[in-house]
Amino acid sequence: MKKNKNVILGFIAFLAVIVLAFVACSRQVRGQAHISEDYDISIETADIVLADYNINIETVGVIPADFDIRSETADIKVQTYSDFEFVIVGNNEGVRITRYTGMQRDVNIPPNIQNLPVLEIGEEAFLRKNLTSVTIPDTVILIGEFAFFGNQLTDLTIPNSVVKIEDVAFIQNQLTNLTIGNNVTFIGHSAFSWNQLTNIIIPDGITAIELSAFYRNQLTCVTIPNSVTSIGQDAFANNQLTNITIPDSVITIRNSAFANNQLVSITIGANVTLPSHPLGLQPWQQPFGYGFEETYVNGGRLAGTYTRPDTASTVWTR
Numbered sequence: 297m298k299k300n301k302n303v304i305l306g307f308i309a310f311l312a313v314i315v316l317a318f319v320a321c322s323r324q325v326r327g328q329a330h331i332s333e334d335y336d337i338s339i340e341t342a343d344i345v346l347a348d349y350n351i352n353i354e355t356v357g358v359i360p361a362d363f364d365i366r367s368e369t370a371d372i373k374v375q376t377y378s379d380f381e382f383v384i385v386g387n388n389e390g391v392r393i394t395r396y397t398g399m400q401r402d403v404n405i406p407p408n409i410q411n412l413p414v415l416e417i418g419e420e421a422f423l424r425k426n427l428t429s430v431t432i433p434d435t436v437i438l439i440g441e442f443a444f445f446g447n448q449l450t451d452l453t454i455p456n457s458v459v460k461i462e463d464v465a466f467i468q469n470q471l472t473n474l475t476i477g478n479n480v481t482f483i484g485h486s487a488f489s490w491n492q493l494t495n496i497i498i499p500d501g502i503t504a505i506e507l508s509a510f511y512r513n514q515l516t517c518v519t520i521p522n523s524v525t526s527i528g529q530d531a532f533a534n535n536q537l538t539n540i541t542i543p544d545s546v547i548t549i550r551n552s553a554f555a556n557n558q559l560v561s562i563t564i565g566a567n568v569t570l571p572s573h574p575l576g577l578q579p580w581q582q583p584f585g586y587g588f589e590e591t592y593v594n595g596g597r598l599a600g601t602y603t604r605p606d607t608a609s610t611v612w613t614r
Contacts, residue, residue: 478499505528591614
C-alpha cells in the first residue's frame with residue numbers, strides 16, 4: 297500500500313511540474329504576442345490592413361494595370377462652391393466637378409473655382425437633373441461617364457479644350473444640334489445615343505467610332521473624317537441615313553454599324569474588313585444590310601459608290 301501511495305504522489309508531482317511549465321510558456325507567448333507600434337507589417341502577407349495604413353499605389357501588385365487613377369492622392373476632399381461639389385485633382389492643377397446640387401435647368405459651369413481651372417466633369421455629375429441647356433467652359437478637357445445622362449438638352453457645344461468624352465456621357469437627352477470641338481480624340485460608347493440629332497460632323501483626330509456612339513437618333517447626314525479607322529457595332533444604327541461615305545482610312549466596320557437606315561447609296565474603300573461570315577448574319581446584324589454585303593464581298597471588295605434603286609430593293613450596283 298505504501299509503495300502504491302508513493303507512486304501516486306510521484307505522478308501528481310509530475311503533473312504539477314507540467315502544469316507550471318505550461319503556464320510559464322503561455323505567459324511568455326502572450327508577452328511576445330504584443331506587436332510594437334513600429335512593427336513593419338508586410339502588405340503582401342497581412343490579412344488585415346488598417347484604414348489609415350499608407351499604401352503606395354505604385355507598388356501594390358493587386359491593382360490592375362488598366363485601373364484609371366484620376367488623382368495623385370487617394371484622400372480626396374469634397375468641397376462646395378455655389379451649386380457644385382468638387383474635388384481638386386492632380387497636384388493642385390485643377391478641379392473636377394463631382395455633383396450639381398442646384399435646381400436651375402439652365403446651367404453655366406464656371407471656368408474656375410478657387411482660382412483653379414475646371415478641368416473635368418465627373419461621372420454622373422449632372423445625371424437626371426432636368427437640364428435644358430448647359431454651357432461647358434473652354435477649360436474642360438474631360439467629360440466623364442454618365443455626366444449628363446437623362447436630361448433634356450437640345451443644343452450642345454463641346455468646346456475645343458475637350459479631349460475625351462467618356463461612355464454614355466450624353467445618352468437619353470433631346471439633342472437636335474451638336475457641335476463637337478476639334479480637339480476631341482475619343483468619343484465613348486453610346487455617348488450620344490438616344491437623342492434627336494439630324495446631322496453630325498465628327499472631328500479630325502477621332503480614330504474609332506465606338507459601339508452605339510450615335511445609335512437611335514434621326515441622322516440624315518454624317519461626315520466621317522479620314523482619321524477614322526474603325527466603326528463600331530451599332531454606331532449609326534437606327535437612324536434615317538439615305539447615303540454615307542466611308543473614307544479610305546476605314547479598315548473595319550462592325551456588326552449593325554449602319555443597320556436600320558434608309559441607305560440607297562454607299563461610298564466605300566477597297567478591302568474593308570466586315571464581320572466574319574457577313575453573308576451568314578441576319579440582315580439586322582450585317583454592317584449595312586439589304587444585300588449590300590453580298591454585292592461588295594462577292595464583287596471582290598472593290599472601292600466605289602454602290603447604289604440601289606429604292607429601299608425595297610436588295611440589288612446593288614457599283
